[in-house]
Amino acid sequence: MLIKEGFVRIDSLNLYVSEMGEGYPIIMLHGGGPGASGMSNFSKNVEVLAQKYRVIVPDLKGYGRSTKGVDRMDPFGDNADAIFGLMQSLNIPSAHLIGNSLGGAVALRMALDFPSAVTSLVLNGPGGVGTTRAFPTEGLNCLLDYYNGKGPTLEKMRTFIKEYLVYDSSSVSEKVIQERYESSIDPEVMASPPLRRPNGIPDFRKWDFTRDPRLNECRIPSLIIWGIEDKVNRPSGAEMLQSRMKNCDVYLFSKTGHWVQWERPEEFNGVTLSFLNCSTPKVK
Numbered sequence: 001m002l003i004k005e006g007f008v009r010i011d012s013l014n015l016y017v018s019e020m021g022e023g024y025p026i027i028m029l030h031g032g033g034p035g036a037s038g039m040s041n042f043s044k045n046v047e048v049l050a051q052k053y054r055v056i057v058p059d060l061k062g063y064g065r066s067t068k069g070v071d072r073m074d075p076f077g078d079n080a081d082a083i084f085g086l087m088q089s090l091n092i093p094s095a096h097l098i099g100n101s102l103g104g105a106v107a108l109r110m111a112l113d114f115p116s117a118v119t120s121l122v123l124n125g126p127g128g129v130g131t132t133r134a135f136p137t138e139g140l141n142c143l144l145d146y147y148n149g150k151g152p153t154l155e156k157m158r159t160f161i162k163e164y165l166v167y168d169s170s171s172v173s174e175k176v177i178q179e180r181y182e183s184s185i186d187p188e189v190m191a192s193p194p195l196r197r198p199n200g201i202p203d204f205r206k207w208d209f210t211r212d213p214r215l216n217e218c219r220i221p222s223l224i225i226w227g228i229e230d231k232v233n234r235p236s237g238a239e240m241l242q243s244r245m246k247n248c249d250v251y252l253f254s255k256t257g258h259w260v261q262w263e264r265p266e267e268f269n270g271v272t273l274s275f276l277n278c279s280t281p282k283v284k
Contacts, residue, residue, distance in 0.1 A: 002020070003018050003019065003020045003039075003046075004018070004019045004020070005017070005018045005019070007065075008058075008086055008089050008090065009089070010082060010085035010086060010088075010089055011085065012067075013061060013066075013067045013082055013085070014066060014067045015058045015059065015060075015061070015066045015067070015082060015086055016038075016058065016059045016064055016065035016066045017038075017056060017057065017058045017059075017086070018038060018039050018046075018056075018057045018058075019054070019055065019056050019057070020046055020047065020050040020054075020055050020057075021049070021050025021051065021052070021053055021054050021055050022053075022054050023052055023053045023054050024053055024054065024095075024096070024119075024280045024281070025053070025054045025055075025056060025092050025095040025096070026049060026053045026054065026055050026056065026095060026096045026097075026098060026276070027056045027057075027058070027083065027086075027087070027092075027095045027096070027097050027098070028041075028042050028045070028046070028049075028055060028056070028057045028098045028099075028103070029058070029060060029079075029083065029097065029098065029099040029100070029102075029103025029104070029106050029107055030042065030057075030059070030060060030063070030100060030101075030102070030103045031100045031101030031102050031103055031258075032060075032063075032075070032101055032102025032103075032127065032143070032194065032195045033101070033143050033146075033160060033165070033195075033232075034143065034146040034147070034152065034157065034160070034180075034184040034189075034193070035157065035179075035180035035181060035182070035183035035184030036060075036063055036064075036102075036180075036183075037059045037063055037064030037065075037183060038057035038058055038059045038060070038063075038064060039057055040179070040180070040183075041100060041103075041261070041262075042057055042098075042100075042261060043262075044261065044262055044265035044269075045261050045265060045268065045269055045272075048265075048269045048273070049269065049272070049273065049276075052273070052277075053096070053276065056086075056090070056092075056095075058083065058086060060079050060082070060083075060102070060103065060106065060194075061078060061079050061082045061194075062075070062079075062189075062192070062194030062195075063189075063194060064183070068188045068189060068191070068192045068194070069192045070192075070194045070195075072194070072195065072196065075102065075105075075194065075195060076102075076105045076106055076108075076109040076127075076128060076207065077109055077113070079102075079106040079109075080106050080109040080110045080113055080114070081113075083106060083110060084110060084113070084114050084117060087117055093116075093117065094116065094117050094118065094119045095117070095118070095119055096119050096120045096121075096122070096276055096279065096280070097110060097111070097118055097119075097120070097121055097122070098122040098124070098272065099121075099122070099123055099124065099126060100124040100125060100126075100259075100260075100261060101124070101125055101126065101127050101232065101233060101258065102127050102195070103124075103126075104123040104124055104125065104126025104127060105126050105127035105128040105129075105207070105209070107121055107122075107123060107126070108121065108123060108126055108128070108209055109128075109209075111218055111220050111222075112209075112212060112214045112215070112218065115218070115220060118220050119220075119221075119279060119280070119281065120220060120221040120222065120223070120275070120276065120279035120280075121220055121221070121222040121223065122222075122223045122225065122272050122275065122276070123222065123223070123224050123225065123241070124225045124226070124260050124261055124268075125225070125226050125227060125230050125232065125233045125235075125237075125258050125260065126224075126233065126237065126241075127207070127233055128207045128208055128209045129208070129209055129210060129233065129234075129237030129240055129241060130208065130210055130234060130236060130237050130240050131207050131208045134234070137231055137232055137233070137234060138164065138231060139160075139163075139164035139165075139230075139231040139232035139233075139258065140232055140233070141197075142156075142159065142160050142163075142164055143160065143164075143195060143232065144195060144196060144197040145197055146160065146184070146193075146196075147190070147193040147196050148196065148197060151190075152181070152184050152185050152190075154177070154178070154181050157177055157180055157181040157184060158177050161176070161177055161180065162177075163231070164231045164232055164257070164258065165232070165257055165258045165259045165262075166257045166258070166259050166262070166263055167227065167229040167255050167256050167257040167263060168255075168263065171263065209241075210240055210244065215241075215244045215245060216244055216245075216246075217246070218244075218245050218246060218247075219245075219246045219247050220247065221247050221275075221278075221279045222241070222245055222247060222248040222249070223248075223249050223250075223251065223271070223272070223275040224237075224238045224241050224242065224248060224249065224250045224251070225250075225251050225253070225260050225268065225271070225272075226238045226250070226251075226252055226253070226260070227252075227253045227256035227257045227258060227259075227260045227263070227264075228252055228253065228254050228255070228256065229255060229256060229257045230256075230257055230258045231257060231258065232257075232258040233258065235252065238250045238252060249275070251271050253267070253268075
């Protein structure tokens with residue numbers, strides 16, 4: 001199955017987009033760690049989902065080949081606006097959204113800001129859930145401090161991936177670490193790192209969906225997926241979302257970290273497809 005790739009222009013923004021398959025659209029939104037990009041984040045998922053759906057995988061603003069310079073004071077809203085603009089450019093009135101970490105937060109923000117554009121949500125360890133109820137996790141601190149101090153190093157990347165993104169570090173090859181590191185030191189990224197601790201601890205109140213009263217009114221069919229051993233975003237966020245949202249299922253993965261879609265791809269793909277099949281509008 002061939003992947004179509006290229007840039008989509010949205011006002012002054014260029015989003016790099018990969019696309020595979022035909023059918024009802026799915027937009028997959030990657031995480032926000034250093035060196036992240038769309039296809040690398042979902043390398044074990046796209047082809048399976050594309051057997052039935054039109055799968056669209058952008059590099060989020062600030063990442064990969066897309067325009068740099070995300071608004072660090074509101075990265076969720078900035079990228080939500082960009083993805084909504086992408087949908088308009090591609091003439092997609094509504095789509096399933098699958099988001100991991102930062103991508104999950106962007107998808108959830110879209111559900112609140114542009115609810116008619118979101119058919120369903122699959123949120124995989126999403127950011128911005130209960131971030132003000134405790135100090136940032138070690139994994140989130142590692143992410144935010146990656147570009148600080150002496151700057152990026154291969155060892156910093158190895159630590160971030162092996163200690164914080166996965167439960168079983170033996171599953172991560174040196175090739176994965178090297179490729180991610182090289183992406184993180186792209187000169188354009190270095191000039192404007194997307195997520196970075198500016199001065200002290202960021203104001204996480206602006207990033208916490210549990211403070212948004214609109215969450216109580218969200219009726220979009222939603223599947224929350226979380227690894228019990230997630231060291232970046234606390235798994236307790238799953239229960240918080242289910243207690244607030246009107247139409248929300250939860251699937252927890254044991255012995256799994258922040259990268260459920262990468263560590264447990266067959267199960268992730270299976271439960272996601274089952275949910276999407278039930279949430280896709282029937283053609284009349």
